[in-house]
Amino acid sequence: xxxxxxxxxxxxxxxxxxxxxxxxSGTFFRLYPMGWYRQAPGKQxxxxxxxxxxxxxxxxxxxxxxxxxxRDNAQNMVYLQMNSLNPEDTAVYYCNHDDxxxxxxxxxxxxxxxxxxxx
Numbered sequence: 416x417x418x419x420x421x422x423x424x425x426x427x428x429x430x431x432x433x434x435x436x437x438x439x440s441g442t443f444f445r446l447y448p449m450g451w452y453r454q455a456p457g458k459q460x461x462x463x464x465x466x467x468x469x470x471x472x473x474x475x476x477x478x479x480x481x482x483x484x485x486r487d488n489a490q491n492m493v494y495l496q497m498n499s500l501n502p503e504d505t506a507v508y509y510c511n512h513d514d515x516x517x518x519x520x521x522x523x524x525x526x527x528x529x530x531x532x533x534x
Contacts, residue, residue, distance in 0.1 A: 417439060419440070425529075425531070426533065427500055430500065431500050431532070438491065448515075449465070452511060452518055454506055478497075500530075507530075510525065
């Protein structure tokens with residue numbers, strides 16, 4: 416079980432930016448691929464960004480070119496820089512392991528952090 420605390424969400428205007436942070440518990444954090452997921456109202460949770468233990472990244476087409484995932488293994492932190500936000504990005508954002516199955520095999524989730532993109 417990975418314990419995470421997501422933060423950094425809030426209300427932002429279209430075209431704006433936010434930086435989300437994820438503090439991860441566990442001694443061996445640096446060994447695990449991590450991901451950011453999001454869940455919009457009435458929709459299923461989806462994986463939008465992933466990063467391997469050594470920093471290789473991959474993005475869903477919906478966010479590629481706008482979002483950047485990064486990690487600091489020394490600090491047990493994962494980040495998501497979100498630029499050019501649009502209303503379709505409104506969702507609760509979660510940090511968790513990347514299990515290679517878009518999170519389908521994960522059983523523990525934190526509370527997430529809400530991002531609202533609106534004028």
